[in-house]
Amino acid sequence: MSDKKASNQMWGGRFASGPAAIMEAINASISFDRKLYAQDIRGSIAHSEMLAQTGIISAADQEKIAHGLNTILTEIEAGTFEFSTRLEDIHMNVEARLAELIGPAAGRLHTARSRNDQVAVDLRLWVKDECFRVAEALKGLIAAFLERAEEHAATVMPGFTHMQAAQPVTFGHHCMAYVEMFSRDLSRVRDAIERMDESPLGAAALAGTSFPIDRHQTAKALGLREPMRNSLDSVSDRDFALEFLAIAAICATHLSRLAEEIIIWSTPQFGFVRLSDSFSTGSSIMPQKKNPDAAELVRGKTGRVTGHLVGLLIVMKGMPLTYGKDMQEDKESVFDAAETLDLMLAAMTGMVRDMTVNTAAMKRAAGAGYSTATDLADWLVRTLGLPFREAHHVTGRAVALAEEKKVRLDRLLLEDLQSIHPGITADVFSVLAVQNSVKSRTSFGGTAPSEVRKQVRYWKKRLAKA
Numbered sequence: 001m002s003d004k005k006a007s008n009q010m011w012g013g014r015f016a017s018g019p020a021a022i023m024e025a026i027n028a029s030i031s032f033d034r035k036l037y038a039q040d041i042r043g044s045i046a047h048s049e050m051l052a053q054t055g056i057i058s059a060a061d062q063e064k065i066a067h068g069l070n071t072i073l074t075e076i077e078a079g080t081f082e083f084s085t086r087l088e089d090i091h092m093n094v095e096a097r098l099a100e101l102i103g104p105a106a107g108r109l110h111t112a113r114s115r116n117d118q119v120a121v122d123l124r125l126w127v128k129d130e131c132f133r134v135a136e137a138l139k140g141l142i143a144a145f146l147e148r149a150e151e152h153a154a155t156v157m158p159g160f161t162h163m164q165a166a167q168p169v170t171f172g173h174h175c176m177a178y179v180e181m182f183s184r185d186l187s188r189v190r191d192a193i194e195r196m197d198e199s200p201l202g203a204a205a206l207a208g209t210s211f212p213i214d215r216h217q218t219a220k221a222l223g224l225r226e227p228m229r230n231s232l233d234s235v236s237d238r239d240f241a242l243e244f245l246a247i248a249a250i251c252a253t254h255l256s257r258l259a260e261e262i263i264i265w266s267t268p269q270f271g272f273v274r275l276s277d278s279f280s281t282g283s284s285i286m287p288q289k290k291n292p293d294a295a296e297l298v299r300g301k302t303g304r305v306t307g308h309l310v311g312l313l314i315v316m317k318g319m320p321l322t323y324g325k326d327m328q329e330d331k332e333s334v335f336d337a338a339e340t341l342d343l344m345l346a347a348m349t350g351m352v353r354d355m356t357v358n359t360a361a362m363k364r365a366a367g368a369g370y371s372t373a374t375d376l377a378d379w380l381v382r383t384l385g386l387p388f389r390e391a392h393h394v395t396g397r398a399v400a401l402a403e404e405k406k407v408r409l410d411r412l413l414l415e416d417l418q419s420i421h422p423g424i425t426a427d428v429f430s431v432l433a434v435q436n437s438v439k440s441r442t443s444f445g446g447t448a449p450s451e452v453r454k455q456v457r458y459w460k461k462r463l464a465k466a
């Protein structure tokens with residue numbers, strides 16, 4: 001007795017009742033998989049209908065089962081259902097309550113089924129629903145960007161490489177870069193939906209079943225395209241969850257880059273945008289401050305979403321076929337990533353919609369840093385027929401001179417420019433102004449306002465069909 005107590009003190013800790021309590025605590029998933037209740041009940045109703053239709057159970061029992069399951073759905077939604085940790089997970093909680101409600105007929109529901117295919121179908125249904133939610137949210141964000149892009153198709157700002165002003169671009173063009181990124185996220189979501197649109201239900205524990213089930217029927221009833229073709233694969237892979245997490249992580253990374261830009265743009269030093277009060281906070285000690293907390297949190301939460309992807313990849317990488325309890329660890333990653341991503345998308349859509357764009361500050365910055373140097377070089381090539389390398393050299397000397405005189409390139413005198421290359425004429429000033437620089441970049445996908453408007457029209461049309 002005293003021995004048992006001693007060892008229990010060593011590894012038992014707060015688990016007063018010994019190994020059984022520890023086992024229950026490590027084993028139970030009900031605290032989080034209760035989120036699957038609707039999918040679990042949908043799956044069970046579809047399964048019971050199929051069992052009745054194939055004559056495996058009676059129509060009378062099926063009716064009782066379906067009625068009981070619907071009662072449970074109502075109880076859970078009303079908050080009156082009592083979840084029990086002792087009953088481990090959502091599947092057993094529902095089944096135990098069904099037995100209380102309808103008696104022995106409840107025992108027939110689990111014919112030709114296992115919790116292994118049950119949990120696989122539940123989670124698939126949940127992830128598929130979430131993918132549709134993410135697709136809608138992405139469409140909202142893309143629409144917000146299209147509005148801003150149209151409004152600012154001709155607003156010049158500095159374009160950066162290495163975070164150094166490189167060439168002037170338009171803010172509309174910058175917005176459209178995000179339209180492209182989030183549209184690819186949207187297409188990834190759609191692809192993933194296609195692939196996960198298969199039903200594992202009926203794989204039973206792992207090997208299929210000797211009962212004459214109809215897996216096509218249950219797949220169809222659950223809105224899934226067809227049954228999965230291998231029972232071992234059905235219960236053992238979670239690549240649909242990984243794919244969702246990968247999409248979430250990529251999308252979060254896009255959101256995080258945008259968040260970082262918004263944070264930089266809203267500093268007083270940049271002053272390119274002002275966030276609306278609803279998406280910023282004040283400081284408790286420094287009255288002058290307006291902090292971009294929502295953007296910072298989007299950036300911060302990206303770590304969490306990516307962590308969930310890495311976490312589940314690592315859970316899965318060592319798993320021999322087929323099911324192992326390790327896989328119970330899939331759900332919290334998926335649920336938290338989903339909830340986090342939904343929130344990030346909503347916050348970012350709000351920020352993009354509401355932020356005030358300071359076009360004057362953008363324009364000022366666009367002209368700084370000799371940002372039209374490439375335009376000068378291009379002009380020398382186009383007008384004077386200089387080889388690009390030589391034009392690059394001449395331009396470098398012009399920049400050095402501007403630096404020496406502490407003026408912008410377009411403020412150099414014609415004589416100054418001619419002292420560097422005598423062929424330069426006053427026409428060069430037409431490309432040295434930032435507005436003209438962006439206007440000239442009419443190549444497909446370029447920053448010219450005319451091209452930006454073209455791309456806005458293209459995406460508006462495409463989004464309407466998406």
Ligand code: ARG
Pocket residue numbers: 029033089115116119323325327328
């Ligand atoms: N709660 C379990 C899970 O999430 C359900 C499947 C249990 N299967 C089993 N063979 N113990 O994975």
